[in-house]
Structures are given as C-alpha cells and as structure tokens.
Amino acid sequence: MFNIPFFPTEASTTASRIDLLFFALMGIIMLFTALIFVGVIFFSIRYRRGSRASRKGATSENLKLELAWTIIPLCITMGIFIWASKLYFDMHVPPKNAMDVYVVGKQWMWYIQHPEGNREINTLHVPLGKPVRLIMTSQDVIHDFFIPAFRVKQDVIPGRYTTEWFQATKLGEYHLFCAQYCGTGHAQMVGKVIVMQPWEYEQWLAGKSSGVTMSSSGEQLFTQFGCVTCHRSDNTGRGPTLVGLFGKKVLLQTGQTVVADMDYIRESILDPRAKVVATYQPIMPTFKSQIDQAQLMQLIEYVKSLGGSQSASKGNKK
Template sequence: MHGFPWWPATASAYAGTIDFLFGSLLVVAALTSGLVFFLLLFFANKYRHGSNADRSGAIRKTWRFEVAWTAATLLVFVGMAVWGSTIYLRLYNPPADALQIFIVGKQWMWKAQHPGGQREINELHVPVGQDVRLVMASQDVIHSFFVPALRIKQDVVPGRYETMWFRADKVGRYHLFCAEYCGTDHAHMGGWLTVMNPRDFANWLEDQGGQTTLAAQGEELFRRYGCSGCHESGGTVRAPHLEGVFGSPVPLSDGSVVIADERYVRDSILNPKGQVAAGYAPVMPTFAGQVSEDDLAKLVAYIESIGPERSGS
C-alpha cells in the first residue's frame, strides 16, 4: 500500500501494523459485501419474471449450512475486533519513561509546552526513537490532534485531560491537523511535527534560550494562588500534603480509591468538591475560571515533580 502516491507517509514503527489492520478490514468488508451483492443479483436474475427457473415446491433447508456460515462470519469479525482492540490497548498505554509534553488546543492553534519550559505554537519538535507522551486539553471546543504519518488521532475535549503516546522512527517533518470541525478557521488549524536526531533535538532545546522549567513555573503559581498556605507544613487549614501523592492511590471520602494522575490533579484544582480525600473537609475553593489551561499544565508538572516517579497510566 505504501507504493501508492496518495498513501500517507509512515514515520512510526506501528504505522505499518495499523495500515495492515485497515487493509484487512477493507478486504473482509469487500468480500462480505461482494458475496451478498453477488447472491442478490444471481437470484434476482434467476427468478426474474419470465425465466424458466423451477418454482415448484419449497427447497428443504439445512440448518447445518446456516449455522456454519453464520458462525464463520461471526468468528472472522470477532477476531478482527480482538485484533483492533489489542493494537488500541498497546497504543494507549505509554511506557513509564516517555517524554511528557503538554498540548493545549485553542481556536485555532496548537500550543505545546516542554518539560524544560520551551513553548511552541503549531509546531512540535521531538527526538527520533524516543517515546513521547502527550497530555492534551482544550481551551474552548472539541479539537482532534491528528498526525497521519504516525497514524495517531485523539479527540481533545474541554474540561478534561486526554493522553496519547507515540515513538517516531524516521527523521523528518510531518503535517499535524485538527481532525474535528471546531469553527470557521478549522481548516487552518494545523502545523508540523518535526522529528530530529537526539543531538539536534538537544541543540534545539538549548537554542530556545534560558528557560524556567515547567515544574518551577508551577511552583511559583502554587504559591501565588495560595495553595502552599494549606498544602504545606504549617498551613492554617488542614489539607492533604502533596509530596509523594502523584502516581499514588488516594482514598476518597465516599470509600472509593483513585490514582493521583494528571486528570485527578486537574479536577481537584477546578472541582475540589468532586473527589474529596478521605479524612478532610471539603473546604477548598474552586479555581475554575481563574487558572488557564497553560497554567494548569504548570501546576500539574510541579505536583508531579514532588511525587514519586511516574509509572504510566
């Protein structure tokens, strides 16, 4: 399939696997629909008005034939579903040591924030051969982050974090798009993914100038918004300490337990009464409308930096 001029370029190790699955689905669908249409036309022609076909008496049915072709078709499609689900689960469970980059979608641009504090608009630079995990949010409406060469696409929904990961295995420059209609300038919401050699990527990071890391910027915001007054030792209000909480199980007041990942931290900032930690009163005010998506990413990066090593999600 890669020989066709209209077929997208491939820049990831699993792009071929996804193409093969896609091609297999097309073949199975074509064979199934082709058989149905062939039988439809065959019998419509055979028993057309005026034909000499024998219409005397009903043909005795054989349930063995009915059960056999139904079971065979079912097994084929169930097998395709299991195959696709296996690929999906593998692609949406990132390795623990993946490079994490925050992405914010906004009418009509993509904004990226690297751990070192480097920022990009409608551009994303990554090293070749390294696992990259994207933590994505929308500032306004539904967007969809799509890089055809990597065969990855993820809807970005307002009010929550979405994650995906990839590993580009070919140096180059590849289109990225918004694949969900998001307004009048949707067609212009795109950019470029630049895959670089590790040394070139390190030089690119350095060329962006002296940057304060994302976690350090988050720590500044943590104190500016007054979070340290409650969540650090000596606080005036009894609140959970956040050291080591990221990536750990958190018992809630309703008896359930959640893992403190990016989604949990974000929701705790914007809707603190939604999931209250066990043993604590729901007194934290909401910061919805006060903290932008860019600043939320910094706060999450800071809280992650004072927690244990991320184990993936």
C-alpha cells in the same frame, strides 16, 4: 513498508500495524464484494427471462446454507475483533519510558508545552524513535489531535485530560489536524509535527528554551497564588502536603479513596471542595477564574516533580 500511490506515509510504530490490519480488512471486503457482485451478475445473466437455463429444483429454503453464511461471517468478524482489540489496547498503553508533552487545544490553535520549558503553537517537535505521550485538554469545546502519518487520533476534551502516544519512525514534517469539528476556524486548526534526530531535538530544546522548565514555572505559580502557605512541604500547613503525593491513594473525608492523578489535582485546584482529604477542612477557595489550562499543566508538572508513584504517572488511568 508499502509504497502505494494514494496511500499515506507510515511514520510511527503503530502505523504499520494498523495498515496491516487495514489491508487484511480490504482483502476480506474485496472477497465478499466480489462474491456478491459475481453472484448477482452471473445469476442475472444466466436466469434472465428468456434464457433456456434449467430452473428445475429451485428452492427457497436451505437451513444449512443459512447457517453457513451466518456462522462464517461471524467467525471472521470475531477473529478481526480479537486482533483489533489487542492493537487498540496497545495503543492506549504508552511505554514506561515515554516522554510527556502537554497540549492545550483552544478555538482555534494548539498550544504545546514541553516539560523542559519550550512552548510552541501549531507545531510539535518530537525526536525520532522515542515514545512520546501527549497529555491533552481543551480550554473550550472538544477538539481532536490527529496525525494521519502516525495513525493516531484522540479527542481533546474540556474538563479532563486525555492522552495519546506514538513513536515516530521516520524523519520529516507531517500534517497535524483538528479532527473534531470545533466551530468557525476548525479547518485552520492545523499544524505540523516535525520529527527530528534525537540530537537535533536536544539542540532544538536547548536553543529555543526559555530556560524555565514547566515544573519551575509551576513552582512560581505555587508561590504566586499562595498555595505554598497551606500546602507546606513539612505537612504542618492547613492543607495536606504535596510532597510524594502524585499517583498515591488519598483517603477522603467521605471515607472513599482516590488516586492523586492529573485529573484529581486539576479538580482539586478548580473545585477544591469536590474531594476533600480526610482530617482537613474544606477551606480552600477555587482558582478557576485565575488559572488557565496551560498553567494548570505547569502546576501538575510541579506536583509531579515533588515525587510520588512513577508508575501512576506513566500508566494510563484508563
């Protein structure tokens, strides 16, 4: 859209919308800066000591003027606010058909898993023209997944999932930066995002795949950790069945209900007694020290594969 030197590439659907807003802001800034600079310089020269310009009628009160320069900026900023809020909101609602990619940040690398089973470090391959939703968490401190060419940035936080989405519009390789200071290797926690043609992406997926999808890795873990002995698919186990659970409302012992989203499933694995399902006993042990963040994501992908409410899995919980 723009070809200005010293300006970053626009490579996502959001980028051009943000830049447009940014240019509008720059226009306003330049206007007001010019107003002030010209005012200060003009008055300083015209009314310098020794100048013969008339000082008659000087006043130090003018309510109309005060109101004008209070209300006009107020209206301008509220206009920006509305424009900006709409865009910000859109940036937090991924399209329904967005494909998920899982990201774990840790000091000091990015570990990325595609549901198809591909894993990569500090590199993210995405197809052109398809919305991608990143589901992210951190294993240690707060990180931030920042792709300047896409104009997206989101903190990656330990103890919960955050998401960001984008739709690439331009083939190429782009910078990936960790934007939240995270200790010694912060500046090395960088990588690239590679935008490919969809068919190239399919080839890449097939070529690099381990052959085991995330959900089947999750299923293996489900057996390996013995989850399957209690969470039986026919609902006869000591724990509730997970079939059809994802995104549904769950009634808890306390009488509250909670939506079985990613954060809930994660919490129930790490801290099972925090929210126990009604009619079940709090007998499940924690798996905190046995399962890492990447495996948790595989388990969640497995639970998702057991069916549930599709809208909840795509809609942002925020």
